[in-house]
Amino acid sequence: MLPTKNKTAIVGVGYTDMVRYSERSLADTTVEAALNAIKDAGLTLGDIDGYSGPGASNNAGAMNIEGVDQVSATYMVNALGLAEPRWVSDGEGGVGGGLVAAARALDSGACNYIVLQRAMYHPPRVRYAGFRNPTIGGPPQFTVPYGIGDGIGGGGNRHAMWLQRYMYDYGATREELYAVIKADRRHANMNPFAYWRDKGVTLEDYMSTRWIYEPISMLDCDIPVTGAGAVVVTTAERARDLPHKPAYIAGYSQDPGEPSSSIYEVSDIDRTDVQVAQIYDGYSPFVYYWLEVTQFCATGEAHSYIQDGRIELGGELPVNTFGGSLGEGRLHGFGHLREAAIQVMGRGGERQVPNVENCLLTIGPPRGRAGERSGSAGGGAWILMLSTG
Amino acid sequence: MADQSRPVPAPDEVTRPYWEAAKQHRLMLPKCQQCGHISFPPKSQCPECGSPNVMWMEMSGRGTVHSFCIMHDNFIRGFDPPYLIAHVDLEEQPELRLTSNILNCPIREVWIGMPVEVTFEEISDEFTLPQFQPRQP
Numbered sequence: 001m002l003p004t005k006n007k008t009a010i011v012g013v014g015y016t017d018m019v020r021y022s023e024r025s026l027a028d029t030t031v032e033a034a035l036n037a038i039k040d041a042g043l044t045l046g047d048i049d050g051y052s053g054p055g056a057s058n059n060a061g062a063m064n065i066e067g068v069d070q071v072s073a074t075y076m077v078n079a080l081g082l083a084e085p086r087w088v089s090d091g092e093g094g095v096g097g098g099l100v101a102a103a104r105a106l107d108s109g110a111c112n113y114i115v116l117q118r119a120m121y122h123p124p125r126v127r128y129a130g131f132r133n134p135t136i137g138g139p140p141q142f143t144v145p146y147g148i149g150d151g152i153g154g155g156g157n158r159h160a161m162w163l164q165r166y167m168y169d170y171g172a173t174r175e176e177l178y179a180v181i182k183a184d185r186r187h188a189n190m191n192p193f194a195y196w197r198d199k200g201v202t203l204e205d206y207m208s209t210r211w212i213y214e215p216i217s218m219l220d221c222d223i224p225v226t227g228a229g230a231v232v233v234t235t236a237e238r239a240r241d242l243p244h245k246p247a248y249i250a251g252y253s254q255d256p257g258e259p260s261s262s263i264y265e266v267s268d269i270d271r272t273d274v275q276v277a278q279i280y281d282g283y284s285p286f287v288y289y290w291l292e293v294t295q296f297c298a299t300g301e302a303h304s305y306i307q308d309g310r311i312e313l314g315g316e317l318p319v320n321t322f323g324g325s326l327g328e329g330r331l332h333g334f335g336h337l338r339e340a341a342i343q344v345m346g347r348g349g350e351r352q353v354p355n356v357e358n359c360l361l362t363i364g365p366p367r368g369r370a371g372e373r374s375g376s377a378g379g380g381a382w383i384l385m386l387s388t389g
Numbered sequence: 390m391a392d393q394s395r396p397v398p399a400p401d402e403v404t405r406p407y408w409e410a411a412k413q414h415r416l417m418l419p420k421c422q423q424c425g426h427i428s429f430p431p432k433s434q435c436p437e438c439g440s441p442n443v444m445w446m447e448m449s450g451r452g453t454v455h456s457f458c459i460m461h462d463n464f465i466r467g468f469d470p471p472y473l474i475a476h477v478d479l480e481e482q483p484e485l486r487l488t489s490n491i492l493n494c495p496i497r498e499v500w501i502g503m504p505v506e507v508t509f510e511e512i513s514d515e516f517t518l519p520q521f522q523p524r525q526p
Contacts, residue, residue: 137399139430144396145518146488147460147468157474160458168456168501214459214471 001268002251006389008103009239009246010341012041012232018195018329020122022226027067027079030054030119030228034080037230042243043113048232050087050105050114051077052098069121076117086111091118095333096363096382100252102233112234118334119228156221156283159365160213163285167215172288172303174215178206179306180284181219181326186312188323190351195225195329220284225329229338236389247344250358250387254380257367259295267385269358271295276343276353277317277360278336280381281324287311289366291319294383313351321351333363337384344386359386395467397516403433406445411517414509416450418485419443427482450507452477452521455486457499471496477505477521489521 014036053073073090087110091098102114136144148157188194239246251267279290288302297305311319322339340361364381410417423440457475473496479485506524
């Protein structure tokens with residue numbers, strides 16, 4: 001069991017709307033989310049002495065201009081006006097890794113209250129994906145010259161090939177994958193920030209939508225948006241004085257790449273004591289991978305497991321109760337983190353799962369083959385367990 | 390010759406022999422002289438046993454389609470959708486997996502398990518890509 005289980009907690013959340021073709025600078029959006037979270041936590045800006053930031057824009061076509069389409073931690077510390085930051089991190093390891101690093105900083109006494117953020121940008125005029133460099137080095141020199149977007153935007157090819165093979169190996173069909181989209185859209189209807197709120201998708205819509213990386217269709221991809229999220233993280237002792245029921249960090253583990261009980265061992269929580277899960281769904285087939293890796297079903301069975309409403313609110317294991325990336329918009333897993341905290345805090349309103357004690361959270365795409373790691377900001381994907389303690 | 394606006398590799402000292410061999414229409418990869426593991430992408434040190442004693446060897450060129458997808462958007466310059474991208478497993482070692490477009494085959498006729506053999510495609514004056522095409526088993 002993790003020695004620091006339940007010693008740190010999320011105590012406040014903040015969010016912005018998810019919009020496309022944003023004319024507003026990313027800095028503005030990100031500051032708004034941070035201030036919302038700080039206020040939600042019952043704190044003031046002066047209390048905040050730690051910051052973990054979103055890192056650089058990683059989509060091809062990014063201009064990488066600070067404040068406009070990306071916001072580094074250093075930039076945000078200044079933009080927010082943090083007086084005396086004692087711990088500042090650029091969110092290495094993506095959203096999951098960022099939360100783990102924040103927890104460890106608090107464990108070590110580096111600082112008292114950390115704001116952790118993710119911000120994504122959808123520009124008004126520049127095409128989001130679209131690689132136009134004439135030469136490509138590093139490992140992508142073996143893939144990009146074949147028209148594959150690995151790691152540089154438009155990178156769904158690898159996941160499409162994974163899905164193609166999965167369907168071949170296990171007899172899964174495209175119709176079955178619709179259950180992911182159906183659940184996400186239904187849950188998005190209850191999420192005021194969701195881009196796709198009140199825009200349902202029928203099975204017919206799904207089966208006739210256009211291909212992007214066949215067999216991944218447009219409806220299997222999350223939509224790029226401008227939006228930001230923030231959480232405030234602190235120690236369990238400090239959490240006790242704050243307004244909301246804390247969402248404790250019970251444990252975390254990196255993507256094991258195969259079915260594993262690691263997250264349950266580390267958090268000392270049985271899988272059967274998990275009432276809800278937020279599963280990264282940047283591309284819909286990720287849900288198959290994560291449900292199998294976290295052992296909610298055996299390898300090759302996730303396509304059956306998700307049928308008949310099992311992963312919808314009211315079902316055996318509600319998944320992505322806020323709509324997921326597919327229902328809300330592409331925020332690289334921050335929506336999943338926020339919702340995990342909301343569910344454990346008991347603040348889900350009409351989408352609150354009854355009697356939540358533990359929420360499983362998986363953030364990031366599946367590990368690549370043969371030990372290669374994948375992850376939008378370095379490191380691997382993370383599995384986390386949030387708990388009422 | 391393929392569309393000249395396609396991206397080309399930027400080799401480094403470890404990967405350069407791969408591209409030089411490809412220009413000569415040879416598919417070569419580093420094989421560890423200690424444990425026999427073949428690395429792809431090429432590495433100067435064996436990723437399995439750590440030995441620096443690796444030697445570039447020519448592959449048979451025979452492989453099998455492990456998976457594929459069909460690309461319908463033009464995210465990468467110089468490619469004209471719809472086009473096919475495949476993962477091909479070489480016969481020399483499990484999961485020795487290369488990317489290819491599968492040439493000389495209509496995209497709807499590619500299937501998982503299809504036997505293929507290496508061929509080569511010039512994409513610029515300087516660079517030739519190893520590719521794969523259908524093979525009689």
